[in-house]
Amino acid sequence: MPTWHRTKEIWIHRHSKYGHLIDRYWWATLDLLRLRKLKLKLGKRPLVAIILSEQMGDIIACEPVAREVRRRHPDGHIIWFVRRPYVELVAHHPDLDGYLIELCPGHREQLIHSGVFDHIYNLHLSHRKCKYCPDDPVNPNAERIGMHFDNYYDRGDLLYSFSQVAGLPPMTDDPKMYIPESVRQRVDTLPVPMAPDGSGPIVIHCQSSYAPRDWPAGNWHQLVQWLLDTHPYPVVEVGINPVVTIEHPRFRSFCGQLSLLETAEVIRRAHLFIGIDSGPAHMANAVGTDGVILLGRLFDFVNYLPYSGRYKRGEGVSILNNFDHPCAELPYSWVQRAVQQRLGQPKLV
Template sequence: MASWSNQRALWTYRYHKYIHIIGKYRSVVWKYLYLRWLKYKAADRPLVAIVLSEQMGDIIACEPVAREVRQRHPNAYIIWLVRKQYVELVEHHPDLDGYLIEKCPSERIYLLRTGIFDKVYNMHISHRKCKYCPEDPVNPTADQIGLTFDNYYHRGDLLYMFSQAAGLPAMTADPKMYIPESIRQRVAALRLQESPIVIHCQSSHIMRDWPAENWNRLVKWLLDTYPYPVIEIGLQPVVTEEHPNFRNLCGQLSLLETAEVIRNAHLFIGIDSGPAHMANANGANGIILLGQLFDFVDYLPYSGRYKRGEGITILNNYGHPCSELPYGWVQDAALQRLGQPKLV
C-alpha cells in the first residue's frame, strides 16, 4: 500500500513538472514576442527591466528602486518582472510603464538571455531555483559583492542589500505604496470603525510567529483597556476573541486593500512580514515583533522611517526566536504607544 502511495505521488509530481516545463517554454515564446512588440511600440525608448518577482515584503521594501531607475532612464520604457500574486504591488507605480508576470525563475533566465532588454536591474540573489526546472538562476552582480542567502541580513536592510544586487548604489530611501482611489472606496465600503489597532499574527514562516495564546491575551487586554477597535488581517485568523469591537478580515482583502486598512490604523502590531512592510511604507505607527531567524540574530529588514526609529517600536529578545518574546514586553510597548488608559 505504501509503495503504491509513493508511486502515485511520484507520478503526480512528474505530471505537474512536465506540464509546468512545457508551459514555461510556451510562455517564454509568447512573452518574447510581446516584448518585441513593446520595443516596436516604444520606438526609440530603451526597454528596461526591474527584476524582483517575490516576496511581498521584498517588493514593498524595494519600491524606491523604481524611482531610482526612472531618474537614471527618464525616457525608457520600464517594466517590473513580478509573480502573479504580487502584481498589485507594482501595477499602479507612477514610475513604471508596466509589468510582466514571471512564471518561474527558469523562465526569467531564458527571457534575459534573449537580450530583449536594453538594461536589467536584477535584485535577486543567485540560486533561487524553480522546484520543477533544472536551470539555476545566477546574478553575477550579487555574486561579485558576495551576497548570498547565508549572509544577506548581515549586510543591512532589504532595500540596502537588493539595490546593490541590482548594480545600484546602496539605497536607504523611504518605501511608498500607491493605492488607487478605487481601492480606498472599496475599503470605505466595509464601514470599519475609525482609528483601529490593526494586528497581523501569522507569517509565511513559523520562525517569525508569536504564539496564538499571546495574541489572544493581548487582544483581550487591548479591548478591555482602550476604546480602539481591533482588526486582524492576514490569510488565516489567529485570534478567537468575540467582541463587538473586534473584527476578523483574514482572507477577505486583496493586497492593496490590506495596505489601505493598515494606512488608516491608529497603531499596527505585527510580526516580521509583508504587512509590516506595508505599515512602514504607509506611514503607520507600529510595534514589530522580531526574533532570531536562522543564523540572523540582530537584523532589521526595514529602511526609511522604521530604520530611523520614527513611529516604531522594535521588540527583539536577541538570540531567541520570536515565539519566546515575553508577553509583557509587547503589552508595555502598547502602553507606551497608546498611552495610559483613562480611568472611568
C-alpha cells in the same frame, strides 16, 4: 520493488514537471514575442526590466528602486517582473510602464538571457531555483559583491542589500505604496470600526508565511483582550488566516477578505499597527502608520532589521527583538509595555 504508492508519486511528479516545463516554454515564447514587438514600437527608447518577483515584504521594501531606475532612464519603458499574487503592489506605480507576470525562475531566466532588454536590474540573489526547471539562476552582481542567502541581512536592510544586488548604489529611502482612489472607496464601504474620537482602529497581523517569525496565538489573545479592556480603540486583524477568535463588539477579523491594497489601506487608516515581521509590517512602514514590530532570530540572523526609511530611523515605531531567541519567545510583557508606550495612558472602557 517500489510500492504502488511510490510509483504513483513518481508519475504525478513527472506529470507536474513536464506540464510545468511546457507551460514555461510556451509562456516565455509568447512573452518574448510581445517584448520584441514592444521594442520595435519603442524605437530608440530603452526597454528596462526590474526583477523582484516575490515576496510581498521584499517588493514593498524595494519600491524605491523603481523611482531610482526611472531617474536613471527617464525615457525608458520600465517593466517590473512579478509573480501573479503580488501584481497589485506594482500595478499602480507612477514610475513603471507595466509589469510582466513571472511563471517561475526558469521563465525569468529565459527572458533575461534573450537579449530583448537594454537594461536589467535584477534584485534576486543567486540560486533561487524552480523545483521543476533545470535552470540554476545566477545573479552576477550578487556574486561579485559576495551577497548570498546566508549573509544578506548581515549587510543591512532589504532595500540596502537588494539595491546593491541589482547593481545600484546602496539605498536607504522611505518606501511608498500607491493606493488608487478606487481601493480607498472600497475600503470606505467596509465595516471598519472606529474609536469614539474618530481615530482609526488598532490593526494587528499575527501570522506570517514562515512559522518561526510568529508569536504564539495565546499571547495575541491576551494582548487583544487587554487592549479591549483598557483602551477605547477597536482592534482589527488582517492577514490570510485568523489567529484571534475573541468575540467582542470592538473586535473584527478581516482575514482572508481583503486584497493586498485593501489591507494596506486599512493599515494606513490605523491608529497603531502591531505585527510580526511580514508583508503587512512593510505596508505599515510604507504608508506611515506607527507600529510595534515583533522580531526574533531568523535562520542564523540574530540582530537584523528588514526596514529602510522611517522604521529604520526609529520614527513612530517600537521594534522588539529578544536577541538570539525566536519571535515565539519574545516576552508578552515587553510587547504590552511597548504598546502601552505608543498608546499613552490607559482609558478604562
